[in-house]
Structure formats: C-alpha cells, structure tokens
Amino acid sequence: MVEMASTAFQGRRLGEAFEIWARMLKKRQIVIWMGLAGAMVPAGMRKIITQFIRRRMIDVLVTTGATIYHDTYEAIGGKHFKGTDRADDVQLRKYRIDRMYDVYADEKKFYRLDNEIEKDFCSLLRDNHPYSSRQITEKLGSWLSSRAREKDNISLAAYEAGVPIFLPAICDSSLGFAIMFANRRRGRRIIIDHMKDIDESAMITEKCAKSGVVILGGGVPKNFIQQSAVVASYATRHDRTHNYAVQITTDAAHWGGLSGATLEEAKSWGKYSPRAQMVTCHVDSTIALPIVAQALAERFKRIRRNIPRFDWAGETLEITFQRFKG
Amino acid sequence: MVEMASTAFQGRRLGEAFEIWARMLKKRQIVIWMGLAGAMVPAGMRKIITQFIRRRMIDVLVTTGATIYHDTYEAIGGKHFKGTDRADDVQLRKYRIDRMYDVYADEKKFYRLDNEIEKDFCSLLRDNHPYSSRQITEKLGSWLSSRAREKDNISLAAYEAGVPIFLPAICDSSLGFAIMFANRRRGRRIIIDHMKDIDESAMITEKCAKSGVVILGGGVPKNFIQQSAVVASYATRHDRTHNYAVQITTDAAHWGGLSGATLEEAKSWGKYSPRAQMVTCHVDSTIALPIVAQALAERFKRIRRNIPRFDWAGETLEITFQRFKG
Amino acid sequence: MVEMASTAFQGRRLGEAFEIWARMLKKRQIVIWMGLAGAMVPAGMRKIITQFIRRRMIDVLVTTGATIYHDTYEAIGGKHFKGTDRADDVQLRKYRIDRMYDVYADEKKFYRLDNEIEKDFCSLLRDNHPYSSRQITEKLGSWLSSRAREKDNISLAAYEAGVPIFLPAICDSSLGFAIMFANRRRGRRIIIDHMKDIDESAMITEKCAKSGVVILGGGVPKNFIQQSAVVASYATRHDRTHNYAVQITTDAAHWGGLSGATLEEAKSWGKYSPRAQMVTCHVDSTIALPIVAQALAERFKRIRRNIPRFDWAGETLEITFQRFKG
C-alpha cells in the first residue's frame, strides 16, 4: 500500500488515499466524515463499514436510505445473493428477485421488512414531531439492538459507537416509503424534516476545529458533507472548511457533475481549506475499500487516541473529545 | 436524427432516444416524467428545459435543489459565466467565484439570493406546516411570477404550465439551507416533509394509466421516479410500472450503482413494464439535450393533443386529461 | 452548433471542436490529418468519412487495418447488420455471425474477401519489395476502382482524391493476415515495412508549414500522427509541431494512457505548438461525427481554396498547394 504511492496513475492515488486517511487518524482533535453512496451493503462491504465505525476510523456517516435499508434487511435475516449482470430481468421479475448489477435480493423479504418498519419500528416514533434523519437512524439502531440476528449491522454499530448517521435523501429509499405507509395506511403523522438535517450537520462542522472527509462514490452524501462547510461558513461568517479529503469515485470530472468533480473545484466554494491535503482515486469502492481497510488495520494496532463525542441536547450540539479504547 | 437510429453504438442510441420520446408524445393519455440531475442550468440548458415544460413535452419534473436554486439565481439577475476547468481554485476563492467545471458563478450574488429566500420567500410559508417539496417549488414559481426578470425560468414556467416539480433531496442544496436559516435565525418553524414527496409522487403513478420517463443523468431524480412505480405497486398490490423510458447518462452499468444501472435491471424490480420501450444513451446531457430538443421541435409543429392536469385537493390527487393548446 | 460553444461541459467542447476544425479549413496552406480508430465503418460512419475525403476536409488519414478491411468488405457487397449488444454470442458463433457491440457481420463473406485479397489483390504486389502501408492502401484504392460496387468507399475515395492513408498497425487486422496468407500458402514474399510508414508520415510534417489534427478515438492513429511531429523535430533539429487539434474521445485522462491523454500533455513532448488551438470533447464518435459533419456542410458551401498535393517520388516527398475545385 505504501509502495503504491510511489507508482503512478490511479495506483499512486490509492496509495495516497491510504496515507491521507492514516494522517487524519493520527490527528488528536478531528471529526472524520464518511460519505457512502452506491449499493455497498449488497456488494458485501457491510462488515468493512461496520469495522470503520466500531474502530472509529470515521465519526459521522452520511449515506443513502437504501444503504441503511439494505443493512436492516440483512439484520433481520435477509440475504443478498451472488447473481449475474447478464440475467434475464423479466424472468427475475417473475420470481420476485430484485437485481443490483450482479447481486440479487428477495423482494418478498423486502416486503416483510417494509411491513415491520411500517408497523413495528414506526410505533417508536411520535406523530407531528419533526425528526431529522439522524434521529431516525439512531432510533433504528436502538430498535435493532434487540432484533438484529448478527452484529455486523451499520446502524446498530453506529448507535453503540455514538456515530451519527445522516440520510439526506431518506425519501428516496424503501426506508422512507415504508415510513410513509405508516402515515398513509395507519393514520400516523410521522414527519421527517430535512431542515433539521442541514442544521445538525452544519453544527458539527461549525463546532469542530478540524475535519476530514472520506467520500466513497459521490451523489448526495458527497455534496451534503461538503455543503456542511458552506453552511457553517455562512453561519459563522468566516471560512469553516474541511482539512483533509479522500475521494474514491468512478465518475470523471469532465462530465461537469458534482459526483465526479475534483476536490480542487470545491476549494473555490470554500468547502476545503486552501491548504487541505486531498486526493481523488478513480476506482470502484468494492476494490478500494477492502484494500484500504486491510492496510489501515495493519498499520494501526491501536488506532486513535481521542475521538469526538456528540451530545445533542434539544437543538444544540456539544462536541467533546474523549479517550478512545478501541 | 432519424438517420442516427440506423447507425450504431451511442449514435444509434441517441436516435432511438428521440424516437421513443416522440412516441410518448403521440400517446393520448400518458404522464411523462423528467428526471434532471447535474448542473444543467449553469451549463446553459435552462431555456431548453423551460421549453420542454411550456410545450408540455414533460408533465412532471424531478430534479435537485441545486437546479432550482441556480434557476432562481438567474431569475433575479445572477449570471453563470464561461470559465475554464483549468482554473486556479484558490485564486477563484479569493474573488468569491464558485466553479462548476468550466462555469463560474458569483458567490456574493448567491448570498444575496440566500438572504432573499430566507427573508422574503419564506415569509410566504407557514410555520409547523409540513410541506412537500412540490408545494415549495409551486410557491417559488408563484413568488417568481412577480419578480423574475426574464421568462426562461423553470419553476415559473412549471407554475404557469401546471407541471409539478419534486426536489426529493432539497436539504442537499442552497435552496434548502436558505430556508433552514429562516428557522435558525428568525425563529421560524418551517417544515419540509419528504414523506409527502413519496406520497404525492406515488399517487401520480398510481392514478395514471400510462407513464413515460426521460432520465437525464441519474442520481436521486432517477431513483425517485422509478421508485414511484414500486410504491404505487406496493400500494395497489399489483404491478404499476412505467411504459416508456429514455435514459441519458455518462455513468456505466459495470460500477453497480443506480445512476449507471440499465433500465433492464429496473424491470426485475417492477419499475418498468416487461414490454416497456426503453433506451439508454451514454452521452453528456449538454450534447443530447440540444440535439433532441431541436429534433423534437422540428418533428412536432403541433405537439400533444392531450395533457394531464393535476388537481391536488388536500391529500388526494385527481388527474384529468385536457386538450393542449401549445 | 455555434450556440453549443456558449454552453458548458462537453456540449461546449463539441461546439469548439466544430469551430477549430472550421478555422483549419479556412487556412490557406495547411495539411489536415485525421486519426480514425474504432469500428467506424460497421457503425455506419463510412459515408461521412468518404465525404470528408472527397470534399477535402482532411488531407491525410491514419486509421486501423480493420477500418480499411471493413470498408473493402462493404465495397464488394458485404453488409453490416443492425444487431444487439445483448446477443447470445455462442449462438452467433454457430451461424458465423461476428459481433461488434450492436452490429453484426457475415463471417463467410469475410472469408471470401480474405481469399480475394490473398489471391487477387496480392497479385498486384511485388515480392521482396518493402511497401509502406500508404502504398498498400493506394494500391487497394486502385484495385477497388474497377471492383467496388458503390462509390462510398474510403480507400477508393482517398485514391481518387490523392489523400494518403496510413495503417501503422496493419498486421493487427484481417487485411494484414489475408496478405500474410499469400506468403504462407502461395509462396509469395510480400513485405510491409513499417519503417517506411514512419519515414513517410514524418516527411509530411517536416515539409508542411502548418498542420492540423482531427483525432477520433485515440489508439495507434492518435499516437502515430502526434509522433510525426516528434520525428520531424528530431530530424530537422527544431520544433516542428502541429498547430490545431480536435480530439473526440470516450477515454479519460486520469487512466494515464495515451488514448485519453490531454492535448496539453502532448505539448510537453513538442507535439503541438505552445500556441496551438486545441480542444478535446468526450463523446462517442458516432454522435460527434454526424453532427459536426452536418454543421461543416452547412457552413461551407464552397470549402477550401487550396489543398495540398503529395508527390511521392522514390523516397522523397514534394508538397504543393493547388486550387481546390470541390
């Protein structure tokens, strides 16, 4: 891994990604964000993510509703199966097999989960009370602590480790729609208020002295994390930028979209410090994650000394750094 | 354009994209969705989108908060400038110039807009009233009808044409954070409740007999539109799929993500009919849109006969088809 | 087309590609190279290429052996068929249908052509005489002038228009192997000596005052054209660079390969003038070619005034510019 940094092209970038992340982990007072897009749970990356959380290689997770939904599906015994991208999808439809490239899932089990969320999980939520997505995932982690059949669960691990999870597009997932059905069919009035997501995420960036970012795959998670710097700067009226960044993406800058945009571009927006240490590596996360995770595990027998602890009291946030006993 | 359909590779696909969209426009009772991701307003595609709305080549728009924010920025006189992707971003930062690949925007004007939204636009919104993003964009269109300095405005055009706009990740944009600041700094309690977005979008798919989809660029808009079929099927307990689809993307299926996923894959989920007419073309939207828009304009002097009209009364939706006088 | 240059992302680039090519065509004394990679003949781009040659929008063509082989296949009545990229290739094999993404060809007709080349075309070539690939394609054009069943033939058009065609990797194609079989099975001793290709191509760049380059798709053709500047500079001991460049590619710079490399990178090698007018557009050639070809045809009713004429005498080259009667 270290040797890769002295090669070239994307191999060098992957080596540098490892080095910059390792450098973040050595900082004493830093908050490390992870942005996670793509079907990483069906792709078998769940255990690696859970380890990142438990060993506190990350402090805040921003991901899609789908990731947390897939994670919950596995928690209640749902399986993702090795399939093929050359399948006959009309045939799969007949058997209610949902395909994600070369992975299959069981739609009937999805429906059972939808039902459990709608009926059971939602019974823990209050009506007419605007929740941030962070509060929803915290509740979910707590709900799963008694139900999950295994321990490699992302929201459960995050709940236990005190790592907040934001889902800024929760309505764009089965998790969202299962909650919606509690409203539509059971007369509930559950409200997920994403204004609170912006507020809470910005508060983290406002209150921490230094921050690092690990972006896997672009999309809303990438923008949301970067945006927290813009909001924090707007709120405090001085530049409050991220200090380290690692971006793993298969997108390309020349398409002009945010997912493929360079980290340099984000400097023009004040999302990263002019002196930020940053690297982008163009590679599938399913390749980068196992390699970097293993290299980090080998490098750090004992990882970080201090980790941030987030205390949300009402509408304010307190961040304290405490000794980490990994 | 027609000739391109008899070539090969992505040229053929672009020709087929035109043909399938044209076929949608000839159907008498159909709802046509457009999913729009990427910085298409800064990229100069605004007038084309507005024309699609005014000439009713689309009936529902799902896009990002950023698109509508950029659109509003231009409405109040903000400009997007031709820049270069080889800029020095630290230098740009000094001048508060925000870069989007090869386009520049004026951050000070952004801040002025943020302020107008926070103070002025938000004064039209009620406290403690959960809004769907569709309701927010409708209000915005109405607000702009007296303020926009020009007519090529997307939310204004949509407001006038009765085209609903959904922003399922509104919190992931400056539009969202400007509203949030009304809450944080002015003691407001504005709530954007995305549960309503799922509900309303699913209702459209539940209630229309046939539907077509034009996807530009993946991301949340793509998934959200496709999800409306899943939710509608779950609600009605029988497959309620989309019937036509055109996908323009620069992503590739082999990365396993939703943005690049084939439309065939979505059939396994019941998002498209087994007999849906579909095509994916791999090309930058900034190339595809002008070409297809011009070809459609040439083909259709007088476009559709009937267009859907959406009547939202309380929490229900009525769709009627009426004569279109383009 | 002109309007596209004021948009952004790859749309802007395509507009600029058109503008730079148009600027080349207005220069009085310029040699315009085209590098053509990819299965452009099966993809239906043959007529467009032929028009570029006949209307002298290009002066030298560097392409693959496969392109000229496919071109000859169509000349003798072979067809490329619209197929699908989702075919069962084992099944296709049984019917001897050769697939190129979504295009099919008839392998039996390929074999018949191989036989005609081996027996008939090769009878025009001398033994133990080292030919450059340019000489081979010239002979082929001449051979086809009596045989081609239609006029949209690239090597025939080039032969008639005096446009040299180089195939620097001729052995990497069926054209090459059909000639090889004349040696192996018929006791011939035909020699294709690529040292002469380097020599002849460099001479063109050495002797012309200004040169422009249109690169479609990377690969050997791109490098070979750019290399001609390096060889010419090495030979003349001063920088002899290309002055204009348009690159159409689907590759990306970040993979580090020559096909996706920026034109700026090539400046460090002295392949382009420091002041060269250049643009790269990331798009499939099957989309770019029809659009740019049509825009050029509309812009230039009467095209160039002067075109270069290449006189190869023995091992030297004379370039004269003469009036063009398009």
Add this chain to the structure above:
Amino acid sequence: MVEMASTAFQGRRLGEAFEIWARMLKKRQIVIWMGLAGAMVPAGMRKIITQFIRRRMIDVLVTTGATIYHDTYEAIGGKHFKGTDRADDVQLRKYRIDRMYDVYADEKKFYRLDNEIEKDFCSLLRDNHPYSSRQITEKLGSWLSSRAREKDNISLAAYEAGVPIFLPAICDSSLGFAIMFANRRRGRRIIIDHMKDIDESAMITEKCAKSGVVILGGGVPKNFIQQSAVVASYATRHDRTHNYAVQITTDAAHWGGLSGATLEEAKSWGKYSPRAQMVTCHVDSTIALPIVAQALAERFKRIRRNIPRFDWAGETLEITFQRFKG
C-alpha cells in the same frame, strides 16, 4: 483476494481474475499470453512484469513499442519521475520534460537512447532482411544483457526466460523511429516486416493445445492476441480458440470499440472457446497488477510444473513443454 470473489461489482471481478489466472497456472500444457498496453513502465509496473516473466506466470508478451522503449530507457539509467497531472506543459516543454499523466521523463536522455539504438543496436541488424518484431526484441534483450545496469529489464528477462515479445505496432513508437533513422541517416536498409508477426503469433496458437490470455488495457496487444486465434482457425480450418481469459480494462463496452469489448463478444468471432473461463474487471492496471501479483506470489511458492519452450527454426516453430525450475 479470495474473499473479494464473494463480494460484487468490480471487486468480485478482481477476485475472479486472480482465480482464473491461478487456474491457468495449474494447467500442465498451456501457453499463457499477456497483452500489455498503456505506459506501464513509467507507471512503475516494470518489476512486476519482469517477475511475471522470470517466474513464468506468462509465456508470450504482446505489448507496445513504447513499453519496450521505456524499459530500455530505464535499463541504460534513464529515470521516470513522480510528477503531477496538473503541470504547466508549456513550461515542461522548455525544460524538455516529457509528461505521461503524473510521470515525467527526461527528453535529452530519450535522445541519447535514440542515438544508441540508431548507431549501436542497429549495427547488430542485417540489411534487407525482414525481421519480425519478435526477432527485434530478442536481439534487444541480447544487446541489453551486456549493457543493462540493472536486472529488472523486461526484454532482458524475456530473452533469458525464452519468452517471446511481439510489438505489432513497433512503428508507432520511439523504438521504431530510432531504427528508421538508421535507414534514413546512415544508409541502412533495415526492414521490420509485420507479416512475420502475424505468421509467428498464429503459429503459437496453432501449435499449442490450450491457451490462456491476460489482457491489461486493450489496444493493439489485445486484438493481436485474439486475432492469433482467428488466423490459426483460418489456417487449420477448424476452431482453434483460447481457453482462459482475464481482461483488466478501464474502457467500457458501450463505446463499441475493441479495447472495451466484452470477452463474450469475442466468442462470436471464435476467439474464445464457447466454454472458456473468462472475466473482465474494470480497474486501472496500476491497481490490479500489484494486488494480483502479490496474491499470486503468496499462493504459489512453487509455481508451474511445465512451461512451454519455443523453438523457432527458420520459418517453423516447435513447442515443447519442459520442467520449470522457478
């Protein structure tokens, strides 16, 4: 590595690539081809390639003239330097620094090498004698055995290990043009006859019972290896296909080019057996090579039992399998 095969997307593919290559190495009578495109020597992959050759994880190498040129440049003491892709290329030009994405080379040293090849190496070659590129690289390996300052040299390693190297587009490289200058400036008549390349490569595939292919990066090397099956079949009048294939590429199938084409497509051409074990992984070779090389080294303390030995006598080839003492 083994675990990766049970994940998904390109991570799974990389795991499968390892497995299929490992399976090839266990076969008793097999010829393993490697196709190597891209600037892999400047990218620091030279030692890995040399190990593949010395430990006989490959038996035949097909690559670009540039790769062997870069390899020779390092052999005589030339260096490739870590640079940046964000360089000012006009500035680099002034210092005669040639850039390959994020790697720099010293143009003056290139020129010195050109001179040595032209004067010194070419003195080993006969006039008016058509050489195949395989014969040229063999001579080069022999030439370097007394000159190379280090042992990690690809052509030297291949010469010592009896691994033939084909350069089917040798004229598209500095190696080619340096030889050409011997003809142009020193009155030599060196002939590189690629007809012999086709003949010799086809003979390998004709005479071996089983063959496997490892393709890194597409381009001419990929096609040339696959073509050897077509030529062999045409010569022997029955299907003589490859049996195993691993493809590492950053290209995508949907562009329709040969570099990104699926291995399945090649089955329709009879390049692979209908039952061939094949996998394509989309990833930069600079990431795949170090990972796969390490995994192979760990798995195989003692590698293959038998390796092919190629005896070229005049215009015929004899392949015998002999015990390998790795």
